[in-house]
Amino acid sequence: xxxxxxxxxxxxxxxxxxxxxxxxxxxxxxxxxxxxxxxxxxxxxxxxxxxxxxxxxxxxxxxxxxxxxxxxxxxxxxxxxxxxxxxxxxxxxxxxxxxxxxxxxxxxxxxxxxxxxxxxxxxxxxxxxxxxxxxxxxxxxxxxxxxxxxxxxxxxxxxxxxxxxxxxxxxxxxxxxxxxxxxxxxxxxxxxxxxxxxxxxxxxxxxxxxxxxxxxxxxxxxxxxxxxxxxxxxxxxxxxxxxxxxxxxxxxxxxxxxxxxxxxxxxxxxxxxxxxxxxxxxxxxxxxxxxxxxxxxxxxxxxxxxxxxxxxxxxxxxxxxxxxxxxxxxxxxxxxxxxxxxxx
Amino acid sequence: xxxxxxxxxxxxxxxxxxxxxxxxxxxxxxxxxxxxxxxxxxxxxxxxxxxxxxxxxxxxxxxxxxxxxxxxxxxxxxxxxxxxxxxxxxxxxxxxxxxxxxxxxxxxxxxxxxxxxxxxxxxxxxxxxxxxxxxxxxxxxxxxxxxxxxxxxxxxxxxxxxxxxxxxxxxxxxxxxxxxxxxxxxxxxxxxxxxxxxxxxxxxxxxxxxxxxxxxxxxxxxxxxxxxxxxxxxxxxxxxxxxxxxxxxxxxxxxxxxxxxxxxxxx
Numbered sequence: 181x182x183x184x185x186x187x188x189x190x191x192x193x194x195x196x197x198x199x200x201x202x203x204x205x206x207x208x209x210x211x212x213x214x215x216x217x218x219x220x221x222x223x224x225x226x227x228x229x230x231x232x233x234x235x236x237x238x239x240x241x242x243x244x245x246x247x248x249x250x251x252x253x254x255x256x257x258x259x260x261x262x263x264x265x266x267x268x269x270x271x272x273x274x275x276x277x278x279x280x281x282x283x284x285x286x287x288x289x290x291x292x293x294x295x296x297x298x299x300x301x302x303x304x305x306x307x308x309x310x311x312x313x314x315x316x317x318x319x320x321x322x323x324x325x326x327x328x329x330x331x332x333x334x335x336x337x338x339x340x341x342x343x344x345x346x347x348x349x350x351x352x353x354x355x356x357x358x359x360x361x362x363x364x365x366x367x368x369x370x371x372x373x374x375x376x377x378x379x380x381x382x383x384x385x386x387x388x389x390x391x392x393x394x395x396x397x398x399x400x401x402x403x404x405x406x407x408x409x410x411x412x413x414x415x416x417x418x419x420x421x422x423x424x425x426x427x428x429x430x431x432x433x434x435x436x437x438x439x440x441x442x443x444x445x446x447x448x449x450x451x452x453x454x455x456x457x458x459x460x461x462x463x464x465x466x467x468x469x470x471x472x473x474x475x476x477x478x479x480x481x482x483x484x485x486x487x488x489x490x491x492x493x494x495x496x497x498x499x500x501x502x503x504x505x506x507x508x509x510x511x512x513x514x515x516x517x518x519x520x521x522x523x524x
Numbered sequence: 525x526x527x528x529x530x531x532x533x534x535x536x537x538x539x540x541x542x543x544x545x546x547x548x549x550x551x552x553x554x555x556x557x558x559x560x561x562x563x564x565x566x567x568x569x570x571x572x573x574x575x576x577x578x579x580x581x582x583x584x585x586x587x588x589x590x591x592x593x594x595x596x597x598x599x600x601x602x603x604x605x606x607x608x609x610x611x612x613x614x615x616x617x618x619x620x621x622x623x624x625x626x627x628x629x630x631x632x633x634x635x636x637x638x639x640x641x642x643x644x645x646x647x648x649x650x651x652x653x654x655x656x657x658x659x660x661x662x663x664x665x666x667x668x669x670x671x672x673x674x675x676x677x678x679x680x681x682x683x684x685x686x687x688x689x690x691x692x693x694x695x696x697x698x699x700x701x702x703x704x705x706x707x708x709x710x711x712x713x714x715x716x717x718x719x720x721x722x723x724x725x726x727x728x729x730x731x732x733x734x735x736x737x738x739x740x741x742x743x744x745x746x747x748x749x750x751x752x753x754x755x756x757x758x759x760x761x762x763x764x765x766x767x768x769x770x771x772x773x774x775x776x777x778x779x780x781x782x783x784x785x786x787x788x789x790x791x
Contacts (some may be wrong), residue, residue: 400641413586415635
């Protein structure tokens with residue numbers, strides 16, 4: 181007898197189906213993504229003969245779709261990590277202030293070194309990601325410091341809001357002082373996938389693999405934390421060390437995504453919730469699924485942003501903010517009808 | 525303070541001048557006691573006596589000063605993992621993720637025995653099955669924690685602590701939300717564990733149930749008032765004293781009970 185394999189197997193099976201469906205969706209969206217644009221399907225049809233069609237598809241549309249997928253994957257991963265780590269369903273890379281920190285880092289990098297998010301040179305991209313990462317990390321630490329820990333939902337969220345507002349104000353101040361970066365910063369603040377090129381995709385893919393591995397390595401901590409902090413510690417886990425490492429991974433994923441797509445809200449918050457509404461599973465198993473879900477979400481949002489008002493474009497961040505906000509509200513009302521609490 | 529002093533080797537756990545603080549406030553004030561192998565010890569005292577804090581210290585969750593020896597060696601000399609294999613702790617009212625299945629949750633108790641990321645072995649599965657069966661919770665192994673009643677939930681959490689299969693089991697209010705049949709079940713279980721040579725330490729606010737233990741450690745405001753067998757008259761006297769004579773220990777049908785005294789107090 182292999183006692184009790186059943187629940188694990190059941191959730192594994194659903195998980196496998198969900199993974200398959202989401203991968204299939206990704207492929208379909210990638211195909212659509214390479215077809216949507218001012219020249220439409222013609223570019224796809226002419227791929228073999230027309231070099232400019234090839235250029236449009238290969239150098240503009242595909243990296244953009246793939247980049248949106250990757251940035252979404254990073255945000256979904258960060259969201260699942262944050263919610264597991266802080267044991268708080270409202271924890272989100274954005275609500276913890278890390279996105280504002282990352283955007284401040286980017287603003288500083290642009291103002292001080294004149295790098296632009298349009299840059300395609302590796303060094304500039306790395307510098308931008310590094311600045312965003314440092315900003316995100318410092319912002320999360322500042323939030324945790326202000327909230328004096330993560331136990332109190334309300335204090336954590338309030339601290340996150342305060343850090344977000346203050347760092348956002350600093351970013352605006354930099355913008356005023358260095359007006360040259362205004363245009364670049366504006367598209368950045370609105371959240372945009374339109375500058376994504378292959379080097380950025382490569383970098384995000386690398387970071388996604390790294391963060392995925394690190395998260396997988398520390399996944400027992402997330403599972404144990406589901407029992408409560410003290411119980412996790414009583415199970416002999418080196419809580420403070422793992423926790424710090426996870427905060428670093430969280431900041432790395434958020435920082436990298438923000439460095440390349442700007443402030444794309446709600447993907448990190450919605451993705452884990454969406455997966456959880458379809459499948460109940462352990463926090464560790466949730467990470468991969470939430471990451472994939474975030475990828476599909478942002479890829480779909482990018483497609484919508486490109487096609488809704490075509491030939492004009494919506495900033496993708498505006499779209500995710502509206503859709504994600506609506507989803508969150510719906511989730512809150514659905515939940516409060518069944519159970520009185522969401523957070524505490 | 526009456527203490528029959530056995531030789532050192534008899535003690536599973538021994539404390540000398542144990543001191544602990546919580547947020548700068550002293551919660552344990554120089555406790556010195558010994559818990560023997562194969563015994564069930566009840567920690568009893570009025571609210572704020574330091575019972576839960578004592579259990580947290582023993583579980584390695586709260587820093588302490590003084591000496592604490594586990595099987596003759598300083599507790600601090602054990603790695604966190606080894607300590608977790610030897611000592612299991614069931615806390616009181618910790619919030620748990622409602623989305624976990626009962627089986628997955630109880631399996632987390634096997635974590636101290638698993639290599640990092642190795643996943644459960646056949647013996648882990650067997651231990652989880654034993655623990656779930658002991659708490660009569662095997663039937664709901666596929667259910668989510670959020671779908672259970674408070675009492676069912678408590679039994680699952682108990683099973684999680686049992687699944688560690690530790691030598692020392694620390695339980696803080698293990699009977700909260702349990703109905704009388706399951707309280708009786710728990711008593712039988714503790715007796716079985718103790719007969720296997722394990723040491724069980726429980727904090728119970730229900731003094732009549734606490735009196736079913738072998739030994740009693742009575743605390744008040746972080747100080748140790750008494751340690752002795754639950755059947756001793758001196759223990760009963762100390763109990764009545766720390767509870768300001770609002771309880772009286774009496775024998776009924778062969779078991780000691782703590783009867784509340786609501787009226788008829790002179791002072």
